[in-house]
Amino acid sequence: MTPSSRRTLLVWLALVLLFLGAFWLVQGEEPPEQPWAQVEQDIAQDEVLGVRWTEDMTYEVSTRDGQVYRSRGVLAPEAIQVLAERGIYLDYDLGLVGLAGGLLGLLPLLVVALVVVGGLAWFLRRLRAQGTATADQMRKSRARLLEKPPATRFSDVGGCDEAKARLSDVVDFLQHPDAWAQAGARVPRGILLEGPPGSGKTLLARAVAGEAGVRFFVVSGSEFVEMFVGVGAARVRDLFEQASKNAPAVIFIDELDAIGRRRGSGIGHWNEEREQTLNQILVAMDGFEPQARVVVIGATNRSDILDPALIRPGRFDVRLRIPPLDQAAATQVLRIHAQGKPLAPDVDLAAWAERAAGATGAGLEQLCNEAALLAVRRRAERQGTVELRAQDLADALAALRAQGEAFAPLDQALVDSSWQLSRGDGSQQARVQLADGTVVEGALVWADGHFLKLRQADGREVAVARRHVVRVEPPREPA
Amino acid sequence: MDWLVARLTVLVPLWLSLSVHEWAHAWTANRLGDDTARLMGRMRVDPLVHVDWVGTVLLPLVGVPIGWAKPVPVNPLRFRGVHQDTGLLLAAGAGPASNLVLALLAALVHRPVALAPAHPVGSGLLALLAVAVPLNLGLAAFNLLPVPPLDGGRIVDGLVPYRWRPHWARLQVVGPFLLAALLIGAEVAGAGPLSALAAASDLLLGR
Ligand SMILES: Nc1ncnc2c1ncn2[C@@H]1O[C@H](COP(=O)(O)OP(=O)(O)O)[C@@H](O)[C@H]1O
Ligand SMILES: [Mg+2]
Numbered sequence: 001m002t003p004s005s006r007r008t009l010l011v012w013l014a015l016v017l018l019f020l021g022a023f024w025l026v027q028g029e030e031p032p033e034q035p036w037a038q039v040e041q042d043i044a045q046d047e048v049l050g051v052r053w054t055e056d057m058t059y060e061v062s063t064r065d066g067q068v069y070r071s072r073g074v075l076a077p078e079a080i081q082v083l084a085e086r087g088i089y090l091d092y093d094l095g096l097v098g099l100a101g102g103l104l105g106l107l108p109l110l111v112v113a114l115v116v117v118g119g120l121a122w123f124l125r126r127l128r129a130q131g132t133a134t135a136d137q138m139r140k141s142r143a144r145l146l147e148k149p150p151a152t153r154f155s156d157v158g159g160c161d162e163a164k165a166r167l168s169d170v171v172d173f174l175q176h177p178d179a180w181a182q183a184g185a186r187v188p189r190g191i192l193l194e195g196p197p198g199s200g201k202t203l204l205a206r207a208v209a210g211e212a213g214v215r216f217f218v219v220s221g222s223e224f225v226e227m228f229v230g231v232g233a234a235r236v237r238d239l240f241e242q243a244s245k246n247a248p249a250v251i252f253i254d255e256l257d258a259i260g261r262r263r264g265s266g267i268g269h270w271n272e273e274r275e276q277t278l279n280q281i282l283v284a285m286d287g288f289e290p291q292a293r294v295v296v297i298g299a300t301n302r303s304d305i306l307d308p309a310l311i312r313p314g315r316f317d318v319r320l321r322i323p324p325l326d327q328a329a330a331t332q333v334l335r336i337h338a339q340g341k342p343l344a345p346d347v348d349l350a351a352w353a354e355r356a357a358g359a360t361g362a363g364l365e366q367l368c369n370e371a372a373l374l375a376v377r378r379r380a381e382r383q384g385t386v387e388l389r390a391q392d393l394a395d396a397l398a399a400l401r402a403q404g405e406a407f408a409p410l411d412q413a414l415v416d417s418s419w420q421l422s423r424g425d426g427s428q429q430a431r432v433q434l435a436d437g438t439v440v441e442g443a444l445v446w447a448d449g450h451f452l453k454l455r456q457a458d459g460r461e462v463a464v465a466r467r468h469v470v471r472v473e474p475p476r477e478p479a
Numbered sequence: 480m481d482w483l484v485a486r487l488t489v490l491v492p493l494w495l496s497l498s499v500h501e502w503a504h505a506w507t508a509n510r511l512g513d514d515t516a517r518l519m520g521r522m523r524v525d526p527l528v529h530v531d532w533v534g535t536v537l538l539p540l541v542g543v544p545i546g547w548a549k550p551v552p553v554n555p556l557r558f559r560g561v562h563q564d565t566g567l568l569l570a571a572g573a574g575p576a577s578n579l580v581l582a583l584l585a586a587l588v589h590r591p592v593a594l595a596p597a598h599p600v601g602s603g604l605l606a607l608l609a610v611a612v613p614l615n616l617g618l619a620a621f622n623l624l625p626v627p628p629l630d631g632g633r634i635v636d637g638l639v640p641y642r643w644r645p646h647w648a649r650l651q652v653v654g655p656f657l658l659a660a661l662l663i664g665a666e667v668a669g670a671g672p673l674s675a676l677a678a679a680s681d682l683l684l685g686r
Binding site: 004005007008011012015016018019020022023024025241283287289 | 484485487488491492494495515520523524525526527554555559563600603604606607
């Protein structure tokens with residue numbers, strides 16, 4: 001017998017003894033016993049006030065003269081009938097199912113009712129605070145499932161050669177899981193892409209799904225925040241369920257660090273929720289069959305703050321760093337994004353790649369786009385020709401640089417501090433100027449690669465897309 | 480003191496029945512391939528591993544007519560050889576089913592023993608069985624209520640057509656409140672079903 005089953009047995013024994021003890025105590029206090037004839041006589045003489053069934057063939061009878069006694073026997077149907085005619089019904093002592101409500105019995109109900117009403121009020125207030133979120137919106141994962149496998153290919157991604165090589169394995173697994181099973185190779189189930197915002201992580205994940213010709217699910221870690229405890233976990237469950245149903249599939253979890261940060265740091269509601277969400281991801285990833293054709297790709301800016309449990313074998317065990325673009329890679333990226341744009345013959349993309357050194361893939365994409373915009377605007381000056389000239393690229397680059405510099409202090413703070421991709425504690429003040437001239441000022445409560453969220457002095461929270469931002473004052477301590 | 484002792488004669492059988500109930504969930508899930516509950520040590524009939532100190536002990540002791548045990552976690556992603564919805568349905572249904580079986584078993588033992596001459600220990604055990612029958616019928620019926628946090632709600636989970644899922648999901652969020660409202664309503668309007676239960680247990684106990 002194992003120790004645990006011995007303990008179970010002991011607990012049962014102890015509880016049964018407890019019951020017997022309680023039973024005998026209850027028995028001991030019982031009213032005096034009378035012969036059954038007394039019951040029949042009292043019924044006949046209309047002396048009975050109430051009859052209560054207590055135990056097998058045993059009844060408690062209370063009489064008009066205030067006496068209570070116990071008697072053993074069988075209450076005949078006729079007797080029950082007679083009692084019923086006088087408005088006296090047999091009172092079953094069924095314990096939990098107890099029919100005897102009584103006035104006192106309503107007291108706990110009152111407590112329950114108060115709790116319910118209070119809870120409901122609290123719940124509705126939370127719901128209001130959530131804005132327009134409705135219940136099913138909250139529970140359902142907001143993962144976007146693309147109708148068809150994406151059209152993105154590895155050829156749409158410039159540079160990242162090592163990552164592409166490793167990801168080809170994943171593509172191969174998605175297409176030929178049997179070969180992998182035959183070889184007994186460990187399936188590349190979870191891949192972690194590490195790199196600064198705009199380095200092409202999303203693009204790569206999309207390309208994996210595109211190359212393999214499978215469905216693509218995108219969800220962002222930050223979408224799991226600001227939820228009731230348990231809802232984030234439910235969403236994860238929903239997401240993985242959907243993906244399993246649509247297998248083969250790629251699940252892309254952007255901003256994994258928003259949920260996947262080391263557990264046990266910090267306290268409170270928010271952490272509890274995040275831990276549950278994280279746990280659910282771990283459970284879901286462990287739950288895959290070896291041959292299940294679902295691959296999870298996570299993206300993060302910093303892997304050093306990730307929970308170690310996330311990067312254990314069977315989870316995100318393939319970690320790919322996306323290095324900064326070198327000149328060749330940057331040229332490639334420029335070429336990809338200049339494709340389909342009318343490039344003036346004197347524009348040398350390799351030289352522009354050099355000039356834009358340090359830019360991310362997203363930066364280069366933006367550069368091409370801005371330049372194209374300028375080219376369209378300037379077509380009048382150019383006698384109607386629409387052409388990307390060196391001048392356009394130069395002006396676009398200067399504009400982006402100015403924007404980048406405005407970001408620099410904040411970016412640095414974001415990259416350095418541990419509150420990146422998390423809720424700030426509100427002590428960081430920021431003043432943000434947008435492209436249309438608006439100025440937003442407030443405490444920084446959220447920041448990631450895509451947007452900032454500020455709590456204004458009046459308590460309202462505004463989210464600002466980073467691409468609309470032209471100037472950010474570096475965070476300063478509150479006055 | 481008296482009320483505590485009186486409560487205990489119901490609570491002890493309740494704790495024992497609830498641990499069988501939770502064990503049944505865990506056992507079924509494990510049979511279907513999800514060993515989460517087993518690995519968490521929940522696949523045991525030990526009341527101590529299932530107890531929720533508020534829902535199983537505190538509330539019933541002070542006489543609040545609702546209670547709950549620690550729910551057994553079920554991870555449908557681990558089910559094998561059965562559709563996830565079907566698996567959830569089976570795992571959820573196992574709890575109430577186990578209570579029905581317990582009620583039947585208790586009745587089966589109770590009937591012959593009740594006819595034997597009384598003995599102090601014997602009559603105590605007999606009382607335990609006599610309480611167990613209506614209690615387990617009640618537990619099965621209660622847990623089968625099709626309201627989300629209860630097993631009945633989880634059974635409905637597996638049966639709701641896809642088109643209705645969003646509405647059902649909306650209901651799920653307010654489930655606990657719905658349940659509480661139902662309980663209050665039942666106290667007022669539910670004498671019918673409750674006396675039906677009492678009659679059923681009488682029938683089983685041969686009264
Ligand atoms: N290596 C790259 N090659 C081509 N385009 C890129 C590359 N990296 C980024 N981009 C461009 O920048 C955009 C944003 O990149 P994204 O993949 O979202 O970055 P991340 O997910 O790392 O933040 C992409 O849609 C693409 O147009
Ligand atoms: Mg991205």
